[in-house]
Amino acid sequence: MNIGEAASASGVSAKMIRYYEQIGLIPPASRTDSGYREYTDADVHMLRFVRRARDLGFPVAEIDELLNLWRDRSRRSADVKKIATAHIDSLRDKIDGLNQMVATLQDLARRCSGDGRPDCPILADLEEATEPATTGSPRRQQRGLKTKY
Amino acid sequence: MNIGEAASASGVSAKMIRYYEQIGLIPPASRTDSGYREYTDADVHMLRFVRRARDLGFPVAEIDELLNLWRDRSRRSADVKKIATAHIDSLRDKIDGLNQMVATLQDLARRCSGDGRPDCPILADLEEATEPATTGSPRRQQRGLKTKY
DNA sequence: CTTGACCTTCCAACGATGGGAACGTCTATC
DNA sequence: GATAGACGTTCCCATCGTTGGAAGGTCAAG
Numbered sequence: 001m002n003i004g005e006a007a008s009a010s011g012v013s014a015k016m017i018r019y020y021e022q023i024g025l026i027p028p029a030s031r032t033d034s035g036y037r038e039y040t041d042a043d044v045h046m047l048r049f050v051r052r053a054r055d056l057g058f059p060v061a062e063i064d065e066l067l068n069l070w071r072d073r074s075r076r077s078a079d080v081k082k083i084a085t086a087h088i089d090s091l092r093d094k095i096d097g098l099n100q101m102v103a104t105l106q107d108l109a110r111r112c113s114g115d116g117r118p119d120c121p122i123l124a125d126l127e128e129a130t131e132p133a134t135t136g137s138p139r140r141q142q143r144g145l146k147t148k149y
Numbered sequence: 150m151n152i153g154e155a156a157s158a159s160g161v162s163a164k165m166i167r168y169y170e171q172i173g174l175i176p177p178a179s180r181t182d183s184g185y186r187e188y189t190d191a192d193v194h195m196l197r198f199v200r201r202a203r204d205l206g207f208p209v210a211e212i213d214e215l216l217n218l219w220r221d222r223s224r225r226s227a228d229v230k231k232i233a234t235a236h237i238d239s240l241r242d243k244i245d246g247l248n249q250m251v252a253t254l255q256d257l258a259r260r261c262s263g264d265g266r267p268d269c270p271i272l273a274d275l276e277e278a279t280e281p282a283t284t285g286s287p288r289r290q291q292r293g294l295k296t297k298y
Numbered sequence: 299c300t301t302g303a304c305c306t307t308c309c310a311a312c313g314a315t316g317g318g319a320a321c322g323t324c325t326a327t328c
Numbered sequence: 329g330a331t332a333g334a335c336g337t338t339c340c341c342a343t344c345g346t347t348g349g350a351a352g353g354t355c356a357a358g
Contacts, residue, residue, distance in 0.1 A: 004304065014305090015347065034354055036305055045276070052275045057250045060345075070272050080271050081263035088254050091247050098244045101206045105237050114230035122229050123219050126201045127194070153335065163336090164316065183323055185336055209313075305354065316342080323336065328329100 003029075006039035010047035020050065025064055058087055152178075155188035159196035169199065174213055207236055 007014040017037075020026045026046060029037035039047075049070060053063045062083055069075045069083075104125075111121040156163040166186075169175045175195060178186035188196075198219060202212045211232055218224045218232075253274075260270040 075267045077269040078263045080269045081261045109233045112230045114227045118224045120226035120229045
């Protein structure tokens with residue numbers, strides 16, 4: 001099957017399949033005479049493995065290790081588990097950081113009247129040290145950024 | 150003061166100060182005759198605002214809005230609060246996604262013996278549909294990726 | 299044989315940050 | 329005043345995973 005079929009069968013976009021091949025996460029696909037990549041059911045199987053691992057937040061480098069273990073019939077499940085638990089830890093770290101942000105923001109938002117008045121604990125917090133007004137000559141700021149987000 | 154001093158006073162690296170100027174988040178600094186950027190205490194104050202907002206996870210586009218509100222003495226705190234709560238929501242979405250990953254992974258890891266045996270529910274899950282072995286001729290995979298992560 | 303849907307490669311962008319090269323400037327010491 | 333070294337400047341590149349597009353070749357159906 002060609003890359004488009006493999007893509008829809010695996011849930012990995014054709015773009016990403018080429019990318020994964022390029023960085024060496026998956027082996028180079030064989031080619032037809034005209035240069036089209038060809039995929040087998042086993043390839044799709046592997047791509048779905050990759051997809052699922054990405055959905056679970058594994059970075060590509062770890063997926064590479066997982067793939068190697070997957071292919072290794074004499075693997076030790078301990079090795080797999082080690083990768084997984086390390087990943088869990090890094091997810092937890094990320095979550096902790098985000099929770100910290102939410103906690104702070106929620107406290108600030110709760111204390112913000114959220115009406116027509118300008119006073120706002122959120123801005124006050126961002127300002128932090130509450131320095132007494134401005135010194136020096138402030139420059140004017142144009143509206144909007146120069147690049148779009 | 151020059152960019153290095155402003156950087157250490159604000160906690161924003163010189164690199165990032167130049168970047169923020171380039172994308173228009175902060176106004177262009179005035180220059181000395183020799184081309185060095187000059188910063189006032191008010192500029193440092195603004196940079197600290199940006200820094201704190203980044204620490205709270207606000208994307209640059211939202212910091213731009215927050216800065217405009219900060220400068221606007223006739224702002225409505227409701228507008229500030231709206232940005233903050235929207236950001237809280239997006240953080241929550243991210244956290245939910247990560248928690249989902251952790252939950253799944255933790256369940257899989259719990260069920261993984263983590264010893265010398267090859268059987269592993271983690272790999273089984275990644276494989277998902279548990280198709281009966283491979284069809285076709287699998288290609289061999291070289292060890293390691295072509296790019297480093 | 300044309301049309302349209304696919305494939306190919308290459309290049310760029312995203313968001314925020316860091317690293318470094320090549321080159322100019324400031325300051326302290328000799 | 330010369331020189332060293334700590335700073336500044338601009339410009340380009342890399343990250344990480346993914347998407348988009350351009351320019352061109354291929355395939356299958358009408």
